[in-house]
Amino acid sequence: MTVLLFFNELSTAVEGPHHRTDEVMAEFVDLLRAIHSWRRDLALVTPTPFKSIELTPGYSVQRWIASSGANQDRWRLIQAIRNRAPFQAVLPEGADADVEYRHGGRLAGGLGAAHLSDGLAVSLSYDTVWNSAWVGLHQKMVAEDDHGEVKLHEDTVKVRHATTHQHALEHKDWVQEIGRDGITSGSAIWEIREDRFPHLTFLPRIEGDLHNLRQDWIQPVFTALLKLERSIADWGTNASALPFWHTKVSQEFEGREQLCHFEDLDGSTRIFEWHARFTPGAGRLHFRLVTEDRTARVAYIGRKLGI
Numbered sequence: 311m312t313v314l315l316f317f318n319e320l321s322t323a324v325e326g327p328h329h330r331t332d333e334v335m336a337e338f339v340d341l342l343r344a345i346h347s348w349r350r351d352l353a354l355v356t357p358t359p360f361k362s363i364e365l366t367p368g369y370s371v372q373r374w375i376a377s378s379g380a381n382q383d384r385w386r387l388i389q390a391i392r393n394r395a396p397f398q399a400v401l402p403e404g405a406d407a408d409v410e411y412r413h414g415g416r417l418a419g420g421l422g423a424a425h426l427s428d429g430l431a432v433s434l435s436y437d438t439v440w441n442s443a444w445v446g447l448h449q450k451m452v453a454e455d456d457h458g459e460v461k462l463h464e465d466t467v468k469v470r471h472a473t474t475h476q477h478a479l480e481h482k483d484w485v486q487e488i489g490r491d492g493i494t495s496g497s498a499i500w501e502i503r504e505d506r507f508p509h510l511t512f513l514p515r516i517e518g519d520l521h522n523l524r525q526d527w528i529q530p531v532f533t534a535l536l537k538l539e540r541s542i543a544d545w546g547t548n549a550s551a552l553p554f555w556h557t558k559v560s561q562e563f564e565g566r567e568q569l570c571h572f573e574d575l576d577g578s579t580r581i582f583e584w585h586a587r588f589t590p591g592a593g594r595l596h597f598r599l600v601t602e603d604r605t606a607r608v609a610y611i612g613r614k615l616g617i
Contacts, residue, residue, distance in 0.1 A: 311489025311529075313349050314400055315342070315391075316424035317356040319363070320416055321433035321440050321473070328366040331374055332381065334434050335365070337474065339384045341432060342391055344475045348485050353392045354432075355400050357419055360393045365434070397423040401590065408452040411467075413445065421447055425469040426590055428530070430481055433473045443480040445471040493532050496523030507535055509542040511600070511607045513572060519611040530588040531611055534595050538586055538606060546604040553599075558587050562596075569616050570596055572609040582609035592617065 323331075346352055356363060361372045375385045394400055397419050411422030424431035425447060433440040449465045472478040478485075493499060500520045503512055523531060537557035545553035562570050562583045574580045584606075586595040592614035597606045 311494070312351045312353050312392075313345075313485055313488060314424075314427055314429040315345065315352060315354050316397065316420040316427070316429055316431045317354060317360070317363075318418070318420045318431050318433040318440065318445075318471075319357050320413060320418055320421070321436060322364060323366040323434075323436045325367060328369040328374075330436065331365050331369065332378070334436055335374060335381070335384060337435050338432070339387050341472060341475055341478055343387055344478055345430075345472075345485060346391055348482055353394050353400070354388070355397055355420070355423065355429075356393060356395045357397060359395050360388070401426060410450045412448045412450075414439070418447055421445060421469050421471070422449075424471075425449070425467055430470045430472065430485070433471065435473050440471070440473045441477075442473075443471060443477040444468045489529065493528060496520030496528055496531070499523075499528070499532055499535070507539045509539055509546065509605050510535065510597075511575070511605060513575065513607065513609045515572070516608055516611060523611070526590060527588065527593055530590075530593065531595065534586050534588045534593075535608075538595070538597070538608075542604070542606045559584060560587075561585075566616065570609075572596075574607070574609075582607070 342352075342354070354360065361375070362370060364370050365374060375381050401423060409422070409426070411418045411425065413421060421431050423429070431445065435441070445468065447467050447469060449463075449467045451463050451465070452461070470481050470484065472481065493502075497517075497520060500512075500517050503510070520531075534557055537555075538559075541553040541556045541559075544556075562581075562585060567581055567583060570582050570585075571579050572582055580598060582596040582598040584597050584599065586597075587593060588595065594610070594612065594614045595608065596610040596615070597608045599605075600607055
């Protein structure tokens, strides 16, 4: 699995001069080199090919490279990391269609893409506003509420971020471990279900759902199942009527319950009215609570039912 580093285009200098650019780019190269030493399979995702980006007005990466031999050496280090552009090239089709991210009132393409992809955003150090290992964003998203009504939701979210080596150290474990759990397919999730999710049971049809799972949903589904497993495991140790959810979980509203009928393990048709969400897109994981043994039974994993 390639770890995606999303370039924060807002971190370029909004006005000249470019006298600090060598210093800023040297720090940026040191940042990339550190992350690359932890993980070789990296990609730097940029809004346009990196050479064309203006670091300060009228002063592109291309001009910076040509300005000195030292910068040409730094550029060779950057080239060790694959460059992909634009941001949409690494996002599933339509993943960013119903969501907008802003920082300080400005559209934040790179930071937003990092949040959508659960990646890491990287910035230049022109402005101290980027001196943080996490960056807060204002998110606007068109989505269903718990009653099934489509509304505009506004929220503040945080994205992993680094401008300096010190910031990156906070995310070192994540960089080294993400995607290295051996889960590279939905079928792999099915094979390890009994060992990794002992408090969950699965309808046989789930094997097909997982086998056909979109590539960009494999890690989000695995994470959603891990969080659901934790919620149900905790539920088994207390007397509460419902679990404390460690992920976003809702009950299907009355008008959509007819979509949630599945044949259970005993042959009876039951409503699997609870669902967890996963992204990108409208991913749903439907299950029901089995109160007799305080477990959960999963019936469906895939795109939101009925759309």
